[in-house]
Amino acid sequence: MHRSRHRSGDGIDTSGLLRDDELVPGAALNDIAPVPGPRQFLITGKFWSGILRVALAPA
Numbered sequence: 001m002h003r004s005r006h007r008s009g010d011g012i013d014t015s016g017l018l019r020d021d022e023l024v025p026g027a028a029l030n031d032i033a034p035v036p037g038p039r040q041f042l043i044t045g046k047f048w049s050g051i052l053r054v055a056l057a058p059a
Helices: none
Strands: 028-034 040-046 052-055
Touching: none
Parallel strands: none
Antiparallel strands: 028 040, 040 052
Protein backbone atom coordinates (compact mmCIF):
# COMPACT_ATOMS: atom_id res chain seq x y z
CA MET A 1 0.00 0.00 0.00
CA HIS A 2 1.73 3.17 -1.13
CA ARG A 3 1.04 6.51 0.50
CA SER A 4 0.63 8.39 -2.77
CA ARG A 5 -2.66 6.84 -3.89
CA HIS A 6 -4.72 3.95 -2.53
CA ARG A 7 -7.66 3.05 -4.72
CA SER A 8 -10.15 0.27 -4.40
CA GLY A 9 -13.20 -0.66 -6.41
CA ASP A 10 -14.98 2.19 -8.12
CA GLY A 11 -12.85 5.18 -7.27
CA ILE A 12 -12.51 5.10 -3.48
CA ASP A 13 -9.29 6.87 -2.57
CA THR A 14 -8.18 5.83 0.92
CA SER A 15 -4.92 7.77 0.96
CA GLY A 16 -4.31 9.48 4.24
CA LEU A 17 -6.50 7.19 6.35
CA LEU A 18 -3.56 5.34 7.86
CA ARG A 19 -0.50 6.83 9.52
CA ASP A 20 2.90 6.04 8.03
CA ASP A 21 3.64 3.65 10.91
CA GLU A 22 0.45 1.71 10.08
CA LEU A 23 1.42 1.12 6.44
CA VAL A 24 2.86 -2.38 6.16
CA PRO A 25 3.66 -4.50 3.09
CA GLY A 26 0.51 -6.20 1.84
CA ALA A 27 -1.91 -3.80 3.58
CA ALA A 28 -4.98 -3.16 1.44
CA LEU A 29 -8.59 -2.01 1.75
CA ASN A 30 -10.68 -5.17 1.73
CA ASP A 31 -14.15 -4.42 3.12
CA ILE A 32 -16.68 -1.60 2.98
CA ALA A 33 -20.17 -1.57 4.50
CA PRO A 34 -22.83 1.16 4.42
CA VAL A 35 -24.15 2.57 7.69
CA PRO A 36 -27.13 4.85 8.29
CA GLY A 37 -26.39 8.40 7.26
CA PRO A 38 -25.66 10.14 4.01
CA ARG A 39 -22.66 8.61 2.25
CA GLN A 40 -21.29 6.98 5.42
CA PHE A 41 -19.45 3.67 5.45
CA LEU A 42 -17.37 1.41 7.65
CA ILE A 43 -14.11 0.34 6.04
CA THR A 44 -11.33 -2.00 7.05
CA GLY A 45 -8.41 -3.65 5.40
CA LYS A 46 -5.92 -6.46 5.46
CA PHE A 47 -3.35 -5.71 8.18
CA TRP A 48 -5.31 -2.62 9.34
CA SER A 49 -5.53 -2.25 13.12
CA GLY A 50 -9.26 -1.49 13.19
CA ILE A 51 -12.43 -0.37 11.46
CA LEU A 52 -12.90 3.22 10.30
CA ARG A 53 -16.19 5.10 9.88
CA VAL A 54 -15.90 7.46 6.94
CA ALA A 55 -18.10 9.83 4.98
CA LEU A 56 -17.41 9.81 1.25
CA ALA A 57 -17.01 13.13 -0.53
CA PRO A 58 -17.55 13.67 -4.25
CA ALA A 59 -14.38 13.71 -6.33
